[in-house]
Amino acid sequence: MSSRRVPETARSRRRTHSAILDATLELVHEVGYPKLTIEGVAARAGVGKQTIYRWWPSKAAILRDAVVCLTEDIARTGIAIPDTGDLEADLKAVLRSTVDIMIHPGYDAPARALAAVGIADPELGEELAVHLVEPTLHLCLERLGSAQRIGQIAPDIDTRIAVEMLAGPLARRWLLRDAPLTHEYVDALVDIALHGLAPR
Amino acid sequence: MSSRRVPETARSRRRTHSAILDATLELVHEVGYPKLTIEGVAARAGVGKQTIYRWWPSKAAILRDAVVCLTEDIARTGIAIPDTGDLEADLKAVLRSTVDIMIHPGYDAPARALAAVGIADPELGEELAVHLVEPTLHLCLERLGSAQRIGQIAPDIDTRIAVEMLAGPLARRWLLRDAPLTHEYVDALVDIALHGLAPR
Amino acid sequence: MSSRRVPETARSRRRTHSAILDATLELVHEVGYPKLTIEGVAARAGVGKQTIYRWWPSKAAILRDAVVCLTEDIARTGIAIPDTGDLEADLKAVLRSTVDIMIHPGYDAPARALAAVGIADPELGEELAVHLVEPTLHLCLERLGSAQRIGQIAPDIDTRIAVEMLAGPLARRWLLRDAPLTHEYVDALVDIALHGLAPR
Amino acid sequence: MSSRRVPETARSRRRTHSAILDATLELVHEVGYPKLTIEGVAARAGVGKQTIYRWWPSKAAILRDAVVCLTEDIARTGIAIPDTGDLEADLKAVLRSTVDIMIHPGYDAPARALAAVGIADPELGEELAVHLVEPTLHLCLERLGSAQRIGQIAPDIDTRIAVEMLAGPLARRWLLRDAPLTHEYVDALVDIALHGLAPR
DNA sequence: GCGTAACCGAGACGGTACGTCCGGTCTTAGT
DNA sequence: ACTAAGACCGGACGTACCGTCTCGGTTACGC
Known part of the structure; x- marks a missing residue:
């Protein structure tokens, strides 16, 4: 069924995204924004750098989404x-x-x-x-x-x-x-x- | 006059410092703080990087002094x-x-x-x-x-x-x-x- | 054919390496070992410094490999x-x-x-x-x-x-x-x- | 007598020189030639850098003299x-x-x-x-x-x-x-x- | 015996290169 | 098809020394 098709992908996408946002929040808290790095977020989230660059243009944008979620x-x-x-x-x-x-x-x-x-x-x-x-x-x-x-x-x-x-x-x-x-x-x-x- | 005996050093030091602070203000204005680099400041001020590091611990500190002077x-x-x-x-x-x-x-x-x-x-x-x-x-x-x-x-x-x-x-x-x-x-x-x- | 499947990576790696070794030989010849710099080699080879440091620990090691190849x-x-x-x-x-x-x-x-x-x-x-x-x-x-x-x-x-x-x-x-x-x-x-x- | 004239200067010069040569030999032995630095020699010999540059054009020249003396x-x-x-x-x-x-x-x-x-x-x-x-x-x-x-x-x-x-x-x-x-x-x-x- | 000039230590300076880190792009292997 | 992994070029980091340049402080000489 086509309605079944997407879900698995969407679900894992959501998981990946929130792993990235969580890692971002943790790292901002631990090391501060200036020392927050995309590589660090990728590593912490267990994700390739490219996956981050695919969805966000900059670390400010990730942080924005992270804070929006948090709020x-x-x-x-x-x-x-x-x-x-x-x-x-x-x-x-x-x-x-x-x-x-x-x-x-x-x-x-x-x-x-x-x-x-x-x-x-x-x-x-x-x-x-x-x-x-x-x-x-x-x-x-x-x-x-x-x-x-x-x-x-x-x-x-x-x-x-x-x-x-x-x-x-x-x-x-x-x-x-x-x-x-x-x-x-x-x-x-x-x-x-x-x-x-x-x-x- | 004794005031003449602020040797050559102090004079040139002042000159160097204000060249650095001026360059910092110009560059912050031109490219913004995140793209402000110590190397850029040094180059613009016609100064070695070490001269900056000798007197300021970070680019934030330079900016602080620059803004204080400006104020x-x-x-x-x-x-x-x-x-x-x-x-x-x-x-x-x-x-x-x-x-x-x-x-x-x-x-x-x-x-x-x-x-x-x-x-x-x-x-x-x-x-x-x-x-x-x-x-x-x-x-x-x-x-x-x-x-x-x-x-x-x-x-x-x-x-x-x-x-x-x-x-x-x-x-x-x-x-x-x-x-x-x-x-x-x-x-x-x-x-x-x-x-x-x-x-x- | 399986020989085609020496992926792109290995091929380009080889190219990169020999560019580095060639640049090293040229520069040693032009400026001498003491004035041979990793930055110079990287620039001449059209390569990032990190790529050199990834594969060789020192300029002596690069030179060794370069001479071995040459020999x-x-x-x-x-x-x-x-x-x-x-x-x-x-x-x-x-x-x-x-x-x-x-x-x-x-x-x-x-x-x-x-x-x-x-x-x-x-x-x-x-x-x-x-x-x-x-x-x-x-x-x-x-x-x-x-x-x-x-x-x-x-x-x-x-x-x-x-x-x-x-x-x-x-x-x-x-x-x-x-x-x-x-x-x-x-x-x-x-x-x-x-x-x-x-x-x- | 004219042979008496000069002495104090010459004596201290000799002292300075041999302090420099000794420091050079010690440091070559301790850290090796590549890590031998003029600044290091000056510090070890308790001498200003300029004093070294006044008498020798390069660290190789210092080492030459040091080895000659040693020999x-x-x-x-x-x-x-x-x-x-x-x-x-x-x-x-x-x-x-x-x-x-x-x-x-x-x-x-x-x-x-x-x-x-x-x-x-x-x-x-x-x-x-x-x-x-x-x-x-x-x-x-x-x-x-x-x-x-x-x-x-x-x-x-x-x-x-x-x-x-x-x-x-x-x-x-x-x-x-x-x-x-x-x-x-x-x-x-x-x-x-x-x-x-x-x-x- | 008193300037005065040579020489010294110290170290700031404009630079060059170091070796490291990260940004952003790209390719590969795997699922 | 999309991912984790990670090599790659580029460029800034902060450090170490280079060789040049004052700067005071100290001899030791010649008037």
């Missing part, structure tokens, strides 16, 4: 933003779970490496922005939009900027490592973002 | 934060000049490359945080502190977090390139930071 | 020693053809270089002695042995020493270049060796 | 050939003492290295032939000449070739290391050289 695994249940009507609580909840992902051991190293590549390489950078960052950002935008519509946010606020005021500091601490990334921190962020620095 | 050149006049009594104006002024540096052509490529390396390499990352980021951040902290003391900022605010709410979004736009980095943007940032999202 | 080419027809019954004529014949090889243009430079390395490096030296020198020496030994058995050589003579008395002076002139290496010379050598210096 | 030290008493009237005894005596020098521990390594360089480098080779080999050879020639004049050697013999028939095999064994270099060996050499291989 899907970690946040399997979706990263929907709650809309309980309590804007403050909802924002704190989503930022807290974002923090949980960021400090997930084994997620940190590959994600940082990927971020680093994206920063230096505009092409990959845009791809990451569009496929990894933008979706989550849009969810936040919608939640803020609904809040603005019911008057919980001043009508003249640019919600895009509002989202960035929450996401930016989070990313900053993660990237710079100059202060701990905790639930308390995101709570404080949300408080200040909502009510401002100036005394009321 | 000093660009912001030669000091990056003092004004204290006119008008907190909003002062913050907008300092953020606008920060933006001006960030979008300075010829500063962007090396700085991004350096940031990328710092993100992936904790050691260099801390060094960058301490030597390039922290000083500016401290100036802002002090400005906010003085504002807090005279009641322009609520007394229960953590000024460290307040600074990050301004610097974080800025850095985010610079790194992600997902929206333009303009004076209007920083003005909006300061407005929201001061008065919050919620309607007053 | 085989030059003395393709075998270096059998004639046994006409006329000892004197036979010895002169073999020494003359040895001289012919030694003064062969294009053989001199590599062979000298190889000899020089062998003199300084006991390991290679023994290898050369065993693989290049000893075989020829043994042929001579056998010829002298047969002569001794039929009484053309005194029975108390150590034929090993006898051979060395012919080969030694030859090698000496070749190495020292302090006098011409001619057929007349080897004739005189054989005469003296057979009948001695003392008047009869 | 002078070892054979301080001169290498006169005895002329007792007994040609056989005289030849055996001079060859025996030559062997003694050759197998002198600490002489072997530098001398071999020098010989190796001389073989590959015609310029140095001739220099060695003229300054180290020829003098001794001439002494032998004269001894053989006097023997020939009194009829101990056949009048039609070319004494030059005769000398080479003694020196050549000696050098051969030393260079090839394929058989021991002993007093018995040189005795046998002299016997054969004098009376020939053929039975009388």
Whole structure:
């Protein structure tokens, strides 16, 4: 039957691919991105170099796919933003779970490496922005939009900027490592973002 | 004069060093950090490879020094934060000049490359945080502190977090390139930071 | 046919190897052994350095193989020693053809270089002695042995020493270049060796 | 007195020179000629590199001088050939003492290295032939000449070739290391050289 | 007995080559 | 048909020395 034909191939393809992605994640974690080599990945995955070159154009691309898979695994249940009507609580909840992902051991190293590549390489950078960052950002935008519509946010606020005021500091601490990334921190962020620095 | 007796060595050393740093900046700009090679820098600078290895342990270190020099050149006049009594104006002024540096052509490529390396390499990352980021951040902290003391900022605010709410979004736009980095943007940032999202 | 199935690999390997050996011989001849570099050989042979290092551990080893090939080419027809019954004529014949090889243009430079390395490096030296020198020496030994058995050589003579008395002076002139290496010379050598210096 | 004038300088010069030559001999012995480096000699001798380059053009030249000094030290008493009237005894005596020098521990390594360089480098080779080999050879020639004049050697013999028939095999064994270099060996050499291989 | 010039050690410098590693392409053998 | 294996050319790595070049510091000379 023709429908039977493909499966065996597809199955083993999937196995090979995930062996490569797993090896990539392990090696990024063990030796860091700069010392990550295609040959090393091939050896670790028990695969010929050509098999890797057949499917990915560069080690950045492998890492991208690896991190995408990893992100899907970690946040399997979706990263929907709650809309309980309590804007403050909802924002704190989503930022807290974002923090949980960021400090997930084994997620940190590959994600940082990927971020680093994206920063230096505009092409990959845009791809990451569009496929990894933008979706989550849009969810936040919608939640803020609904809040603005019911008057919980001043009508003249640019919600895009509002989202960035929450996401930016989070990313900053993660990237710079100059202060701990905790639930308390995101709570404080949300408080200040909502009510401002100036005394009321 | 005794100042003449900075022998020939010191003079030529300085010349050599700046030739290396200049070549590094040019090449980062031309081919990007990953294709930046020590051999290329040596050739461009008209210098032996060993001379580079004698003074820097890695291409990241060269780039760090090059960017430090560059930053000093660009912001030669000091990056003092004004204290006119008008907190909003002062913050907008300092953020606008920060933006001006960030979008300075010829500063962007090396700085991004350096940031990328710092993100992936904790050691260099801390060094960058301490030597390039922290000083500016401290100036802002002090400005906010003085504002807090005279009641322009609520007394229960953590000024460290307040600074990050301004610097974080800025850095985010610079790194992600997902929206333009303009004076209007920083003005909006300061407005929201001061008065919050919620309607007053 | 199965002979067609000496795959592509073996064929191209042979080609690559002989390109390397040829380049080595050319370069030794052009610039001399001390200025012979692996990089130079690789460039001349149109080959990556690694391909050389994969098959030879040092430039001395390459040269050894190159000279071995060269010797085989030059003395393709075998270096059998004639046994006409006329000892004197036979010895002169073999020494003359040895001289012919030694003064062969294009053989001199590599062979000298190889000899020089062998003199300084006991390991290679023994290898050369065993693989290049000893075989020829043994042929001579056998010829002298047969002569001794039929009484053309005194029975108390150590034929090993006898051979060395012919080969030694030859090698000496070749190495020292302090006098011409001619057929007349080897004739005189054989005469003296057979009948001695003392008047009869 | 003018002969007193210079001394201090000359003395220290001599000290420096011999420190360099000693260091050279030690290092040739320890690491071999190819790994002998000017920097290594300078460091071992406690001397600046420039001081070496001031007096010698190449490491071969240093080694030459070092070996010349060494030879002078070892054979301080001169290498006169005895002329007792007994040609056989005289030849055996001079060859025996030559062997003694050759197998002198600490002489072997530098001398071999020098010989190796001389073989590959015609310029140095001739220099060695003229300054180290020829003098001794001439002494032998004269001894053989006097023997020939009194009829101990056949009048039609070319004494030059005769000398080479003694020196050549000696050098051969030393260079090839394929058989021991002993007093018995040189005795046998002299016997054969004098009376020939053929039975009388 | 005091400059002053020759000489020294030290070692930075522009280079060349080393031997290694890896990138990306290609061929082969095997399943 | 697709893979694991791995040879191949190319090119950068970081190191070791080359031979040249200051640089201070020290003699020992000649005024």
